[in-house]
Amino acid sequence: MGQTLTEKILDDHLVEGKLETGEEIGIEIDQVLTQDTTGTMVWLQFEAMDLDEVQTELAAQYCDHQTYQFDFKNTDDHRFLRSAAGTFGAHFSRPGNGICHNVHKENFAAPGKTLLGSDSHTPTPGGLGELAIGAGGIDIAVAMGGGSYYIDMPEVVNVRLEGELPEWATAKDVILELLRRLSVKGGVGKVLEYTGPGIESLSVPERTTITNMGTELGATTSIFPTDEKTEEYLDALGRGDEYVELSPDEDAEYDDEIVVDLSDLEPLIAKPSMPDNVVPVREVAGQSVDQVIIGSCTNGAYEDILPAAKMLEGRTIDRKTDMIVAPGSKQASEMLAREGHVAELMAAGVNFSEATCGACIGIGHVPASDSVSLRTFNRNFEGRSGIEDDSVYLCSPEVATAAALKGEIVDPRDLADELGDLEDPGFELGDRYDTGGEDPDLISPDEAVDDELVKGPNIGDVPLKDTMEADLEGPALLKMGDNITTDHIIPATQDILMYRSNVPKLSEFTLSRVDDSFAERALDADGGFLVAGENYGQGSSREHAALCPMYLGVEGVLAQSFARIHKANLFNFGLIPLTIDEETYEKIEQGDDVEIVDDVAEAVRSGQEEFTVRVNDDWEATAYLDASEREREILADGGKLAHTKKQAQSGGSGATPADD
Incomplete structure (x- = not known):
């Protein structure tokens, strides 16, 4: 019997157990990542275990959540994290350089590798064939020390994609369709492995949009095979030598199968306040919109923001609607700026944010009371935006931009008919993604600034629980x-x-x-x-x-x-x-x-x-x-x-x- 792609990668990294559904397995981890809200505890636990050097092939510490540095506590955390990366041997991404998933995808994610990250959206690089799993911080610390990561062998579900996306439908609509079908509990205990002829029409950034939001299904991870699109993308990143061809065996057996015909999809939207509360955009059209944000680790890449720039060229947003672009990485901002798109967006009335998780977790751009916010994010849990009883919708960049132009929720197909000269911007990859020269915001272990830990007064010790008692x-x-x-x-x-x-x-x-x-x-x-x-x-x-x-x-x-x-x-x-x-x-x-x-x-x-x-x-x-x-x-x-x-x-x- 042949193997699924998931089984092949797990088999290559298997340390303990058997690849039988429900059985606990231990796997070797190649790469780890952590970020600033979870990273301090990761490194404090790493230190508490008396470890002195990272043992994985690569470790990366990102500062992406609390980048606005409201007071010394945030800045002290970032200084400590830089010192930990330098002391123990990890790459360090400065505050403002971008969201961990986006920067990791641009610089380190590679086909066939295993990645463990202390952020639930770590599965993002599954779009280019990396088996990436989110976990708690102490699991990251142990993995960095050379320990295995243990998990119950998930079911592997074949998500077969057929057809091609029609005009105005996007990769965001693919994952919203799955959330509509399966709910936020539908992926628990499962890996979603994408196959089928529909894959060929999706670029790597589109695939990573889908794998990113597999987390909202509760899935352990999501993964795509590699192909010419993967090789093309890695070449554009200047990392073509890391390409590996990966696919399931023809006779691979899956625990279940879901078929999605891409050609049947239309613009979708998740209503407040759960990512699976999904309906066609036309069903909620006419709802007045106060705020629109394009960005986050789901739809904050160059390819996600470019359609908005094209749609807004020569136009201005509605006067009662605020629109913010929050890029997923500084690289995306720089590419857009060099091509003139940032100026066009600003001329249309758009405000640019620092490259940060920020608004996605209620830090900055908090909606007004009794207002509606359309966001291209992955979560709209009640209160997550920073205000209780919020009203946040999730959608594609195209739907968000259409709402900014109209001042209300509108299917972009209907807005195109109304305006007469609005065309589907399509999906366009950048020619190259390295912006020229060494990245000053990504510090390698060889270039480390610190060689000892720097702890500010807000950084405490790791609490320990006593051994379990009888009663x-x-x-x-x-x-x-x-x-x-x-x-x-x-x-x-x-x-x-x-x-x-x-x-x-x-x-x-x-x-x-x-x-x-x-x-x-x-x-x-x-x-x-x-x-x-x-x-x-x-x-x-x-x-x-x-x-x-x-x-x-x-x-x-x-x-x-x-x-x-x-x-x-x-x-x-x-x-x-x-x-x-x-x-x-x-x-x-x-x-x-x-x-x-x-x-x-x-x-x-x-x-x-x-x-x-x-x-x-x-x-x-x-x-x-x-x-x-x-x-x-x-x-x-x-x-x-x-x-x-x-x-x-x-x-x-x-x-x-x-x-x-």
Whole structure:
């Protein structure tokens, strides 16, 4: 039996386990990336494990989220990250140089490599044949130290693309169509592997738009085979020698198949406030629009902004609508500027932003109260834009630009008919992507500025959890619904994000979007549990969403189901993730006394799957722990950092980073 492309790359990097769906495997990691909101903790954990040098082929530290440097805390973080990169041997991308996924794609992503990143949109380079996975920060630290990355072998789903995109339909509409069909939970535990004749019509940047937003499906990762389009793109980047031809075997067997006929697609839009709330643009046409933003790691490349420039040439945006372009990288800005497009955009009334994640996480360009914002981003979770009760729609650059011209949501096909001289701008690659000479904003390990760590007063230590005890009990501190995101657990707005290196302070904001009294109540309770519905922890890879509840004394989470990365982060910080059924969820109430009846530490280590949960000494239910032997040891030891140090001291293997 032949192999899928996913299986081929995993097989080449397999260290432990078998490629059987649901079985835990350990794989070797070639490249790692981290960014400024997760990176400080990554390097503090790397230091805490007494590691002194990066062991992966390549490590890259990007500063892309909090680049506006509102006060010294942000700037101190960036200085520390530069010093960590220089001390331990990583590339360093300066603040303002661009978003990690875009800059990594431009400089380092390569076919057939494995990439692990402490950002949930790490799968972006899957568009050029790299197997890229998002994970929690401590998993990155261990991988950088030479340790394997462990994951349950996902299902591999064949997404077969047929036909070609019609006028005004884009790659963004491909992934929005999949979100419409599958929902934000539809990709959990799966790799989406794209095949079929439709691939041939899509360039690498179009493919990376699709793989980027595979994260919104909950997918482990997404990947395309390589072909002439891949080689053409790498050549344009000046990295043609890194091209490798990769494809599945003709007789490869997949766990499932989804067929998308590109020729059937039309402009789509995700309504507030979830990426899977997708409808045709014509269904919401006429809605007045106050703000339009083109950018982010999804649609912030040169090829994404160019269509907007073409559509706006000789025109101006509607006077009641603000339009911002937020490039994904400084390279994209420079290319557009050299070709004169930045001037044309500005002449049309467009405001240019620094190349940053910024507005996507509510830092800058926050919408006005009771307003509508159209964005080419990947997420529109409620409140993520920086204001509660926001109204954010997700769409392609073409749909966003049409709205800016009209002042309301409009299908660009209808606007073209109305204006008479508006043509589909199409999709155009740049001739070359190296802008001439050495990049001063990307510092290699050989050019490192620092050789020792520089820690400002806002950078604290890594909190550790004690070894798991036999008895776990406490109140149900908070009961939540379905699809609670990491933005709910730890918001990423600028007033909160600046404390990412200061866990005691950051913890004060834990679950504040659900209940602003939670942190204080949790500290007073000195223990207890969170209760949630389906898909708890969806969204970003931020491990602070597990670290801060741990710091506040939370012992575990009882949920109907968990998002992949967040569940791993719960293990990594010693919080037990127990799955409950709908009946138990409905019955348990906030404030109830909860006790896990079993000798929990012994049960976890021994492989026990069913746990008895007693509530108010009145009724009992069964909860389930789905965990590998390795995850159980990590959990019982109080988390991955404590477990790794214990393994190193005992001379064991486990998650211990390898020697040279």
